[in-house]
Amino acid sequence: MIETPRGTVDHIDLLVLGAGFGGIAMADRLLREGRGRDFLVLERAAEVGGTWRENTYPGCACDVPTALYSLSRHANPGWSHSFGRQPEIFDYLKKVADRIGLRERLVTSCEVQSAAWDADSSSWVVETSKGQIRARHLVAATGALSAPSVPNLPGLENFEGQVFHSAQWRHDIPLEGKRVAVVGTGASAVQFVPEIAPITEHLTVFQRTPGWVLPRLDRPISDSRRRWYSRIPLLQRIVRGRIYLGRELYVIVFTRAQFLLRFFEWFARFYLFMHVRDRAMRKALTPDFSIGCKRILLTSKWLPALVRPDVTLVPDAASAVTPTGLVAGDGSEIPVDVIIFGTGFQPTEPPISRVVTGADGQTLAEHWGGSPRAHNGVTVAGFPNLFLLYGPNTNLGHSSIVYMLESQAEHVARLLDLSDNARNRTIEVRPEAQAEYADRMDRELAGTVWNEGGCSSWYFDSSGRNSLQWPTFTFRYREQLRDIDPATYVVG
DSSP states (O other): OEEETTEEESEEEEEEEOOSHHHHHHHHHHHTSTTOOOEEEEOSSSSSOTHHHHOOOTTOBOSSOTTTSSOTTSOOTTOSBSSOBHHHHHHHHHHHHHHHTGGGGEEOSOOEEEEEEETTTTEEEEEETTEEEEEEEEEEOOOSSOSBOOOOOTTGGGOOSEEEEGGGOOTTSOOTTOEEEEEOOSTTHHHHHHHHTTTSSEEEEEOSSOOOEEOOOOOBOOHHHHHHHHHOHHHHHHHHHHHHHHHHHHHHHHHTOGGGHHHHHHHHHHHHHHHOOOHHHHHHTSOSSOTTSSOOEEOSSHHHHHTSTTEEEEOSOOOEEETTEEEOTTSOEEEOSEEEEOOOBOTTSOGGGGTEEOTTSOBHHHHHTTSOOOBTTTBOTTOTTEEESSOTTOBOSSSOHHHHHHHHHHHHHHHHHHHHTSSSOOEEEOHHHHHHHHHHHHHHHTTSHHHHSSOOOTTBOTTSOBOSBOOSOHHHHHHHHHSOOGGGEEEO
């Protein structure tokens, strides 16, 4: 049994795991149902917010315009910038949770330890840090960017200084006057490096692979514009629609007209030349793959930070750690006091996959065998009444994941209606439908810049398959989720 705001509960119709954007989107959809489905949301932390609660590193912000990076029914006219900062997005999610009445159905500081399908009762048996609960349906909304990735560098355990990952920022460790090493040059590093460079004694950045950099066209949103958005919400919806359509045009470039990427690449080279005049450094910062193959780094501060006299770029990845420093690829040792890993996450191996056990006794991770597959990115054969949000092949390279999450929440609600009419109220995708869908994803991704751009990215799983990216327009995804073919599922 679990203690909830409404009392002790040992059985629930639906359990949502995670209270980030996905969990809140699912709760919002369920709370809009006229019949009020009985559900709870379990959150391992003490507050909602997901990645926007966890990531508090200096300079943390979104690289999708805030007008698009919000729930469609809960616009925020008060954004201070065109690209939202972490504190604002976190505050926004808390306010939405309050507004929709989620607090009455939210159990915080409750970590899921295991979830196993019980065929006899046609329900999920979920063990948590606060007790056991059974649920007819399970929605895993734990996200793809929740498990920080730390490279296994030899000697790391013997380092005498401080070590942490950017996703678990140690605000209690002062960086003023310290020799700091940053390992990684991805989307997080390009945000926090410019913020900490001015306060460190010296900052050394270890780069494994350079990324294409374009300026983030960020601007403050004036008070008058915010007032207009508040008074006339239609204005903000028009801006949202314009940004959405503009972002969808990128799909054509990434998938069908890749020759146009040369113009973006030319501009990125020109932008690099304008900020980095040293030829050797410019060469080290120039990728050898097509722009768009990896996540494009939108930042106006990264390149100016790298040319500071108190910042050193090491173009070779760190090879080892000594008690007092890091060893570069050329064998030289660089003494440092603090190591910060900006090395991203493990999106193709989410932690939740290791604790969810299906009908055949296999965990989701074992079932996938290193290459995640799910029909529509939502349902998995062998796992009845399990629904994934931000599942395989639903990540985007051009637009807002919130749009995808809302599409999935609506899709789950329709599947729940279908299972409600069944004798045992169970629903499971057929294996052949799932396999056919995965094959289609592979075919549509073939030839895109994500697959053929000449890079090694976190879009690829351990089998070498791109199991992360959605291959085309987001409105196509919403359309395909809207129409449900009952023959695709086993409804029991």
